[in-house]
Structures are given as C-alpha cells and as structure tokens.
Amino acid sequence: MKPFRVRELSITDSEALLAFEIQNREWFESHIDARDPAFYTLTGVAEHIECYLSDFAIGAWHPFVIESDNGEIVGRANLKSIDSANSTAEVGYRIDQRACGQGLATLALKHLIQEAQMRWGLTQLVAYVYEANIGSKKVLGRCGFLLEPPATSAKAGDERRFVLSI
Numbered sequence: 001m002k003p004f005r006v007r008e009l010s011i012t013d014s015e016a017l018l019a020f021e022i023q024n025r026e027w028f029e030s031h032i033d034a035r036d037p038a039f040y041t042l043t044g045v046a047e048h049i050e051c052y053l054s055d056f057a058i059g060a061w062h063p064f065v066i067e068s069d070n071g072e073i074v075g076r077a078n079l080k081s082i083d084s085a086n087s088t089a090e091v092g093y094r095i096d097q098r099a100c101g102q103g104l105a106t107l108a109l110k111h112l113i114q115e116a117q118m119r120w121g122l123t124q125l126v127a128y129v130y131e132a133n134i135g136s137k138k139v140l141g142r143c144g145f146l147l148e149p150p151a152t153s154a155k156a157g158d159e160r161r162f163v164l165s166i
C-alpha cells in the first residue's frame with residue numbers, strides 16, 4: 001500500500017482537519033494569509049467543510065486532502081474558483097511541516113492538474129505565491145507553471161502569479 005493518497009475532502013473530516021490545521025497554524029501563517037481565529041474550533045472547521053462541499057456541489061470548488069496510511073491528514077489541495085465559462089481555476093495547497101520535502105505538494109498538484117483536465121475540462125490554472133516561498137515556486141515550476149511578469153499580474157504586492165496552460 002502507498003504511504004500517502006490524495007482523496008476528496010469529506011464531511012467526516014472535521015476532527016482530523018482541525019488537528020492538522022492547529023498543528024501547523026504557525027507554519028502556514030509564515031507562508032500564507034492567516035485564517036480567522038474562529039476557524040480553529042470543531043464548529044469552525046465543520047462549517048468550513050460544509051462550505052467547501054456545497055461549492056463542490058455547484059462546480060465552483062474541488063477540495064482534496066492528502067492522507068497518510070494511518071488515516072492522518074498531512075496535506076490539503078484545492079481547485080478553487082472554478083470558472084467553467086472561461087475554463088480556468090486557481091490552485092492552492094498546504095502540507096504538514098513534518099511531512100514536507102517528500103514530494104507531497106508535487107503529488108497533490110499533479111492530482112489537481114489531472115482533475116482540472118479530466119473532470120472539469122479546464123484549460124488554464126493559476127497560482128498566487130509570495131515571492132519568498134521558494135518551496136512552492138519550486139513545486140509550481142516542476143509541474144509546468146510559468147511565472148507571469150509582475151506588471152501583468154492581477155494581484156499587486158509581494159504575491160506572484162503563476163500560470164499553467166493545460
């Protein structure tokens with residue numbers, strides 16, 4: 001059996017997801033925007049999951065988790081803001097600090113690309129990354145994403161926009 005698998009987020013993931021997010025809160029906040037403090041409760045996470053799954057039901061979002069062979073959540077990856085009319089979506093991912101450096105983000109992003117293509121028929125994916133996030137930029141480059149020149153990026157500031165044409 002493979003030690004890790006990527007699977008869809010489930011309504012029953014509240015406890016495992018809360019443990020994952022609390023364990024890695026400082027780590028994530030050092031790389032990406034902080035969540036609302038109200039998120040870090042069982043109710044907060046349950047509502048978050050419900051919201052993601054309703055967006056999945058209407059074809060706007062496709063949420064995944066990366067699970068270890070003992071059932072622990074060690075990462076998350078999402079196709080976000082799926083725009084069927086323009087065949088585009090945004091990607092996002094985060095990996096447990098203790099599980100980094102083993103190719104999990106690369107595994108997850110490849111999965112997102114495959115789902116984007118096969119299930120949603122998308123032709124373009126975008127990612128927004130802080131300039132200092134070397135690990136994430138490496139993952140994107142490895143999966144074929146190209147850095148868009150800053151002047152043409154929609155988001156200003158320190159974030160960089162990467163694009164993949166599928």
Ligand SMILES: CC(C)(COP(=O)(O)OP(=O)(O)OC[C@H]1O[C@@H](n2cnc3c(N)ncnc32)[C@H](O)[C@@H]1OP(=O)(O)O)[C@@H](O)C(=O)NCCC(=O)NCCS
Nearest residue numbers: 031093094095100101102103104105106129134135136138
């Ligand atoms: C960025 C992140 C997703 C990478 O996850 P990961 O599972 O470690 O990624 P991978 O193992 O697939 O690849 C990461 C690569 O970057 C390299 N890397 C990571 N940090 C690095 C650094 N500071 N300097 C140089 N290389 C670095 C790793 O060595 C690895 O390359 P290698 O396989 O050639 O050794 C993870 O660090 C994370 O969750 N960070 C916090 C949240 C976040 O930044 N999400 C992305 C928002 S855009």
